[in-house]
Amino acid sequence: MSDIEHINSDINLCTECHAGIMQPRQITYFTWLGEELITVPHFPAWICDVCGKREYDEKAIQWLNMLLDPNAGKPTNNKRRAPLPSRPQPGASRPIQDS
Numbered sequence: 001m002s003d004i005e006h007i008n009s010d011i012n013l014c015t016e017c018h019a020g021i022m023q024p025r026q027i028t029y030f031t032w033l034g035e036e037l038i039t040v041p042h043f044p045a046w047i048c049d050v051c052g053k054r055e056y057d058e059k060a061i062q063w064l065n066m067l068l069d070p071n072a073g074k075p076t077n078n079k080r081r082a083p084l085p086s087r088p089q090p091g092a093s094r095p096i097q098d099s
């Protein structure tokens with residue numbers, strides 16, 4: 001049984017220099033959370049072996065954003081917070097001038 005599969009461009013060519021190959025690496029990812037610098041060691045990334053371009057794993061980024069954002073996944077537009085009551089003021093649109 002021959003198990004020949006076409007490898008559909010499984011090699012990640014660098015989009016920057018088009019010469020290098022994006023190699024899977026684990027780097028330390030830095031990001032800011034407010035004023036706090038967060039470092040994430042062993043973060044999966046792809047690094048070009050020619051020009052050094054970095055691309056981070058999309059799922060890992062999403063996972064990280066979920067970790068860092070406590071509001072992630074919660075509906076934020078569901079708050080019933082009434083805006084300031086707007087009272088219709090008679091005559092407010094037209095200033096009455098006492099002539």
Ligand SMILES: [Zn+2]
Pocket residue numbers: 014015016017018019020021048049050051052053
């Ligand atoms: Zn490159």
